Amino acid sequence: MITPGSGKKPAIHIPIYALTPKVATQRKMAMYRNVRPLLMDTSADRDTALEQAEGHLKSRNIVQQGDLYAITCGEPMGAPGGTNMLKICRAS
Numbered sequence: 001m002i003t004p005g006s007g008k009k010p011a012i013h014i015p016i017y018a019l020t021p022k023v024a025t026q027r028k029m030a031m032y033r034n035v036r037p038l039l040m041d042t043s044a045d046r047d048t049a050l051e052q053a054e055g056h057l058k059s060r061n062i063v064q065q066g067d068l069y070a071i072t073c074g075e076p077m078g079a080p081g082g083t084n085m086l087k088i089c090r091a092s
Contacts, residue, residue, distance in 0.1 A: 017062060019053050044077050046085075054091060067091045 018029045019040045029037035040056045043049045053071060057063045068090055072083045 017057060019056060042077070046073065046075060046077055049073070049077055050087070050089070054089065058091060063091045065091050 012034060014034065016032075016035045018026075018032075018035050018037045019042070020026050020029070020037060021039065021041050023039065026037040026039055029035050038056065038060070040052065043052060050071060050073075054063070054069075057069070058065075063069055068088065070086060070088050072086050074081050074083050075085055
């Protein structure tokens with residue numbers, strides 16, 4: 001059992017797929033726990049980029065029709081800064 005302040009991190013086995021158009025970012029994210037970075041060209045338009053991301057995950061058999069997944073991004077797309085959007089999606 002993990003207790004607060006024990007210094008141990010819980011074992012979480014849910015993968016996080018991080019989609020990026022930048023090789024340098026992909027390499028950095030490869031060091032993060034449970035993160036599986038994937039290269040993908042993205043659109044500057046948010047809705048198009050979200051559709052492209054789902055298509056990329058489906059083409060790799062990571063998600064299938066009907067699966068629920070969460071996606072985050074920062075807006076405006078491509079601008080430096082933090083994540084300010086979280087969307088729960090059902091794969092079409």
